[in-house]
Amino acid sequence: GGAGVFAYGNGTAYVSNTTITTAQDTSGGIHVAGGGTLYAWDLTVETSGESAEAIRSDRGSGTMVVDGGSYTSNGVGSPAVYSTADITVHNAALASTGSEAVCIEGLNTLRLFDCDLSGNMSDLEQNDCTWNVILYQSMSGDSQVGNSTFEMVGGSLTAQNGGMFYTTNTESTFLLSGVDITGAADSKFLLRCTGNANQRGWGASGANGADCHFTGSDQALDGDVIWDSISSLDFYLTQGSVLTGAVLQDESCAGDGGDGYANLYIEEGSTWVVTGDSVLTSLQCAGTVVDADGNTVSITGADGTVYVSGTSPYTITVQSYSATPDLSGASTPDLWSDYEAVRP
Template sequence: MRKRLTALMMTAALACGSLIACGSDSTTAYASETIYGEVTAVSDTGFTITVGTYENNELTLGEETADVTVSDSTTYSMAMSGGGEAPADGEAPTKPEDAATEESTEETTDETTEETTEETTDEETTEDTEDSSDDTAMTEATVEAGAETPADGEAPSGDKPDGEAPSGDKPEGEAPSGDGEAAEGEAPSGGGEAPADGETPSGDGEAPADMGDAQTELTLSDIEVGTQVAVTFDADGNVESVEILGGTQSAMGQPGGNMTSASDITYSALYEYSADETVEGETIASTGTDENAILVTDGEVTVKDSTITRTSDDSTGGDNSSFYGVGATLLTTGGTLTVDNVTIDSDAAGGAGVFAYGDGVAYVSNSTITTQQNTSGGIHVAGGGTLYANDNTVETNGESAAAIRSDRGGGTMVVDGGTYTSNGSGSPAVYCTADITISNATLTATGAEAVCIEGLNSLTLTDCDLTGNIPTSEQNDCDWNIILYQSMSGDSEVGNSTFSMTGGSITAKNGGMFYTTNTESTFILENVDITYADENDFFLRVTGNANQRGWGTSGENGAQCSFTAINQEMEGDIIWDTISTLDMEMTDGSVLTGAFIDDESAAGNGGDGYANLTIDSSSKWVVTGDSVLTSLTNNGTIVDEDGNTVSIVGTDGTVYVEGTSSYTITISEYAD
């Protein structure tokens, strides 16, 4: 099998451990050498790689595998690659066709971070000499077979309507600012733009002071399955250093990958607009490497009743596409882009349908978006961008290609109506590193969990139908349908993740329902119809994790969770541990059928965590097994499935309720 990695530059390697090559009797098999490979397994003492060769910035894997054992003196490094106010209640401002804002969700990518391989060259900018210097600039950066260069500012595939650049209809009202998440580091409340160098949180969950510190403080926890590495040995065969070349980043933002800042990005566009323009009834075909079909940098640009395709076998995708919109089919970085009744087909890595970055604002309505390749979300925001979507049909088919996707730097999305389907591996229906509001939509992931929310970000769903189908993976501690977590990848600010849903339905095809780890989190469920997987591993899991993905430090990466159920029926166990905290409240006729289980398997030496449950007078807990809680406040009903009362006993032996059921609830504090 051959895998390729493009790196801009290699950093120096430093400092001690050992390696045993398969079939070798000596730990000095690679003495005084540097070997290259891709990680296939990670343990507490090292990792296993498939060994390969590294030439001309390409990693070619062979058949040999090797077990690498590191030590405290092993040094790790990273290969480097060289507005307005949000509307109230999550509603879009008034605009033509009432398009609603959407936010792109996809997780940090599963793609190896790659450098943009083709920058804009020989750009041809044309201006209408009868207009002012602010007139639209239409740039053809790369001309491929079948893509003609428009002459003298003409619209693509034909003349501009009436030969003039119309003023364009600006949506009424102020577009909300991008107040999504900053890439780790200082950020205004609710988000803001990513720092120029894209900081990464340290292993203890705190954001480092700067990117340089983050890179010099890499550890074994930054190595994951799929990471590509250079391992350097001393004369005795001990591991001096491990250099992270890149790696596959899952939908859930793994550490690793080459870092690029916004200031390093150069866009290549088939057509670039910097002033007001309307494109109507056109067919536009983009075939350039990492090229945008349409790039809006300023002005108010409307594209309607058109067909736009993006096709390229050579596009690289990766972080530049996920974080900045390189290669997206339609991208706005500073103007207002309105897309109405447009068919968008993308078959290029990184070829998102519509992407809003930075100060860019996009309105997408009544359109059909289909993407085929990896890191190609349907609608996407990052870097503080803003996107409204209304009644669209969106389907994605690649890895790390959520139909509604956001990434580093976050932003704001408001979606109303439509169908959004993600078919690829590691592609949730919604990947949320921003503030996203969705109403009246059908959201489906056929090969991944339904929702991922990372860090200080929020997803609010109203009357939506949400379905996920996560595959079982050895890399995961459990299988889930909705996850709130912090990956430590730098794609979101550390803080409280919020999932709120009112009405509608949730369906899980595999595993448990809700999982939160390595973050603060808030769940609010009100009158949601829930369909569980056959095994229904849990209703809610609030625990640490084994750090197979680099999510915090093992034994210290629990969750701090608040869960509120309002007129909500729930089935399945609640799993917690003592490095986590859980405050659960049941109100307005809520019913839980399940048990509370203290599972310390990922809690290391344990901690002072707790699980507290409050049941109001209208709500009921149907107990299905012996349960453990820290505090129980019961003003409602607690019985087993046969209607028998359940014994409630203190850890000190105090019997608060002597029941007739075979089950017992053990608590430290009790109130009724």
């Protein structure tokens, strides 16, 4: 099916104060591909077909800036936003009633400023897990291989089902700052940074992990962080952020394993509230590490070295520990004004 408004190649589309409704499969609401550019203000967009995202992009990338409005996808496999482009959205309501909230593939970006975002993905046998926001590389040719970026500043993020963030078979960057996050009642993770079983052709089994940088800046984060040895994870807590959860190593999709790692960096003033025994490669902490009762958590080296002797029943096992975190890899929030377009 056709999109409501479509920009391709050298084309630039401007659309404002318009209602767009589509019913067919692959009929996105607003859509860029092939390098097209689209600017939108205060739209009301609703789609109902499969693979029919309210905000949609396709092969060849493009640029989209959206300011205000409501964008709802109702079909199966139809996130509110599907990004194979550079997309920035401000002050909008974004919802998927039958799919994950966001899908970003390959060398592409989604920035959300003061948006309300929600998803409701079904549990499917072909998937290793269920997620609300995915950064990945499908190998379909829809996007150039490279770093996928998801940035959300302010607003709210809600998952009706499954875990919150999943990254696999790609390089990826997540930045959350000041977002009101509500996980699903059955959520199994905050972040899953692992390989996958290749049931959908996402890379070669045992070699399709993720290389992920995740930053929480002035951010409350709730849920477990899962990683494997074919992935690399650098997780930063800055500007008074709080992570409540455990960090778990899960080798179920790692094949014969690899040389991956999971490093956690905690800035002074930030806190990790540990909810279970955890495994990290490196913990660099100038902040606080306690359990939910305020007890100090033991930090022990894999070689038996006791770095911190705590009173909590939980233990963090690490390869290395430092009280001076290297925060040079942490992301900092962008400003909407850097992307805002003037309405013609």
